[in-house]
Amino acid sequence: MADMEMGEENVAESLVDMDKVRTIIEACKTGNMEVIDALVSESPTFAAQQELETGQSPLMVAASYGNGNLCQYLLEAGAPWNAIDRQGQCAGNYATANQHWGVVNLLVDWGVRAELVLGMMERTKRDIGESVTLQAQPGAAENQPCTKPDYLRQRLHYTADGQSLLDADKDAVMMEWERPLMKAHAQIMMEGSGRRVLNVGFGMGIIDTALQELSPSHHIIIEAHLDVYNRMIEERWDRRPNVQICFGRWQEVLPQLVSEGVVVDAIFYDT
Ligand SMILES: C[S@@+](CC[C@H](N)C(=O)[O-])C[C@H]1O[C@@H](n2cnc3c(N)ncnc32)[C@H](O)[C@@H]1O
Numbered sequence: 001m002a003d004m005e006m007g008e009e010n011v012a013e014s015l016v017d018m019d020k021v022r023t024i025i026e027a028c029k030t031g032n033m034e035v036i037d038a039l040v041s042e043s044p045t046f047a048a049q050q051e052l053e054t055g056q057s058p059l060m061v062a063a064s065y066g067n068g069n070l071c072q073y074l075l076e077a078g079a080p081w082n083a084i085d086r087q088g089q090c091a092g093n094y095a096t097a098n099q100h101w102g103v104v105n106l107l108v109d110w111g112v113r114a115e116l117v118l119g120m121m122e123r124t125k126r127d128i129g130e131s132v133t134l135q136a137q138p139g140a141a142e143n144q145p146c147t148k149p150d151y152l153r154q155r156l157h158y159t160a161d162g163q164s165l166l167d168a169d170k171d172a173v174m175m176e177w178e179r180p181l182m183k184a185h186a187q188i189m190m191e192g193s194g195r196r197v198l199n200v201g202f203g204m205g206i207i208d209t210a211l212q213e214l215s216p217s218h219h220i221i222i223e224a225h226l227d228v229y230n231r232m233i234e235e236r237w238d239r240r241p242n243v244q245i246c247f248g249r250w251q252e253v254l255p256q257l258v259s260e261g262v263v264v265d266a267i268f269y270d271t
Pocket residue numbers: 001146147173174182200201202203204205206207208222223224225228248249250251270271
């Protein structure tokens with residue numbers, strides 16, 4: 001999932017009344033809707049602005065207080081769900097740190113929907129540009145895009161604090177705060193005994209770690225990025241007896257696995 005660094009438009013003090021930004025942030029602590037509504041009505045950008053020193057946004061504060069209705073209100077007013085503060089923490093981190101799981105789910109849902117819409121826009125742009133090719137190869141799996149068109153050529157890096165995997169634009173590919181969600185998915189995938197599971201996209205290996213803890217009989221991991229694959233090798237995922245790593249894009253690897261007659265009980269997909 002992509003994550004946004006503090007944007008220049010958010011820190012351009014000359015354009016923003018920082019006193020009002022601080023006022024809305026304070027109001028989010030107590031859930032003072034009168035103040036919040038007045039500022040957002042004055043300008044919806046107040047829902048999205050970040051305090052200069054800390055990088056905190058109204059959404060981060062609402063999330064840390066577990067105020068789901070306020071989070072929903074701010075998201076609908078245009079607050080970016082994935083903005084990060086000066087410590088690299090997003091609203092999801094704030095909610096997770098305070099164990100507000102309802103708010104975590106709300107933010108994840110919102111993020112997933114945003115990613116789906118962006119993906120659809122990306123596909124529409126591509127389809128218009130490449131309609132001739134697609135007519136020649138309708139529905140070809142290898143035409144399915146990755147998150148960003150040049151993603152697989154970008155250098156990725158795992159942050160030293162172990163909190164994120166970032167791409168070359170410093171957008172987050174994966175963040176630690178999604179661990180509870182990954183664990184919940186792993187539980188569902190592993191219901192029953194002797195489960196054979198397939199995960200598409202290793203990222204930080206969070207769901208794969210959760211799956212391993214539940215002892216699958218066979219655990220396939222498809223990963224397309226070389227930097228991530230190298231990390232898997234460093235962490236000796238290839239030495240685990242029940243793990244099969246398939247390096248490559250799922251678009252190519254899956255048809256190969258199917259042709260080999262591989263059968264699994266559950267598939268998780270998060271690219
Ligand atoms: C959001 S991360 C997955 C995070 C993972 N669920 C976890 O628990 O840490 C997405 C991963 O999918 C990989 N990926 C992206 N496009 C892919 C593709 N076409 N085929 C296979 N893996 C892909 C990325 O390199 C990245 O490692």
